[in-house]
Amino acid sequence: LQNRRFLAGECIFREGDKGNIAYIIEKGLVEITTVVNDCPTVLNTLKEGEMFGELALVDGSPRSASAYAKTDVVLTVVTGEQVRSRIDDADPILKLLLIVVMKYFRLETGRLRNSKIDISTEDIEQKKQEYQSKIRQAIDLIRLESDLRNGFKRGELTLFYQPIINLKNNQIAGFEVLLRWFCHKRGHIAPDIFIPLAESTSLIIPIGEWILDQALDTIKKIKTITGKDIFLSINVAEKQISDGNFLPVLKEKINQSMVKPSQIKLEILERSLFEGEDALFLVEFCRDFGLPLVIDDFGTGYANLAYLKNFQFDTVKIDKCFVQNLDSNCKDQTICRALIDLSHGLNMTTVAEGIENEKQLDILLNLGCNFGQGYLFSPPVCLEDAIALLQI
Ligand code: C2E
Ligand code: CA
Ligand code: CA
Helix, strand or coil, rough: EEEEECCCCCCEEEECCCCCEEEEEEEECCCEEEEEEEEEEEEECCCCEEEHHHHHHHHHHCCCCCEEEECCCEEEEEHHHHHHHHHHHHHHHHHHHHHHHHHHHHHHHHCCCCCCCCCCCCHHHHHHHHHHHHHHHHHHHHHHHHHHHHHHHHHCCEEEEEEEEEEECCCCEEEEEEEEEECCEEEECCHHHHHHHHHHHHCCEEEEEEEHHHHHHHHHHHHHHCCCEEEEEEEEHHHHCCCCCHHHCCCCHHCCCCCCCCEEEEEEEEHHHHHHHHHHHHHHHHHCCCCCEEEEEECCCCCHHHHHHCCCCEEEEEEEEHHCCCCCCHHHHHHHHHHHHHHHCCCCCCEEEECHHHHHHHHHHHHHHCCCCCCCCCCCCCHHHHHHHHHH
């Protein structure tokens, strides 16, 4: 943040200028003016502590009014980057609504202007249509989110289980738990669509707790029916990690069940891991409690080797993008070999995901990979089918 000074009467910016900074008034008065019916008109007089020029930061369009120093003023500059990176990170629904509100605001100021600035009826019509299409997108997302909220209450979410095979003995060692949503109105919704939505709101928190309850029940059920102690690998979203309740609730639920902490593995995406203290806390908590941590999709994010050095994981999961062309692509083989050797050297086991054929499996076996997951063994299946697979 830097300060700028303007003398009384000086222009700070003009209507139509390209704007990439906003200002906070530290001292003095600022007039916001526009031209209405050929007449310069003061829209607003702003004082210390108020902000102006922020609209241009949000949608990058030209200044919709002019700003003049009414007295000598001192202003703090807010740069576009500061605002835009926050908007880029914002909840997608909020972002859409913000753009909608901005567009609407500009449309209305456009109407106020005289013919000099000349916003034609066509322009306004086009802007209106853009605005309406954005609003529809925002409304669609909001609807989908309400359907998900209600669907969760109505019991429309289910868990599927995909076997993770111990490649040494070809036995099922555990399953990855994968969330499914069959909406009574919309039918099957892909996880890639509804999970990011649940993650962008706080809905993933209650859903995550429900998944944990189900998973603990499943482990007990499997023990009762098959006599086997298997593990379940649960995907954990970034929102859950940064939620202060997640770990205490997890610990309490596991302690209340007869399940050993080592039977619940937490799969965490590399990219959601290392935003400061939350991650460190998580890693220490898991180590103390005996809960294995899996770093998911390793290599597709930052592939930050310092993570592997500084934090103890149980398992590295090799992303399916490295496995897919393993039989034809030498580079993928080199990457898999390096990942497996590195993991073993640092006392971690490896799981390769997305194994679809025998050739890929052979190569991974030769490279010494410990576990495998993919359509070659089984797609994700419902609980009954998962139990049946254990009884073969
Ligand atoms: P992921 O954690 O990388 O999950 C593996 C995905 O690969 C799953 O997709 C699985 O069905 C798919 N897959 C398994 N075997 C094969 C194969 O041989 N070939 C190919 N091409 N794909 C295979 P799915 O179930 O659509 O899940 C997508 C993503 O949604 C997951 O990616 C995970 O990031 C997220 N997700 C799923 N369930 C949960 C959940 O309970 N909580 C959270 N936070 N995220 C979840
Ligand atoms: Ca996963
Ligand atoms: Ca994965």
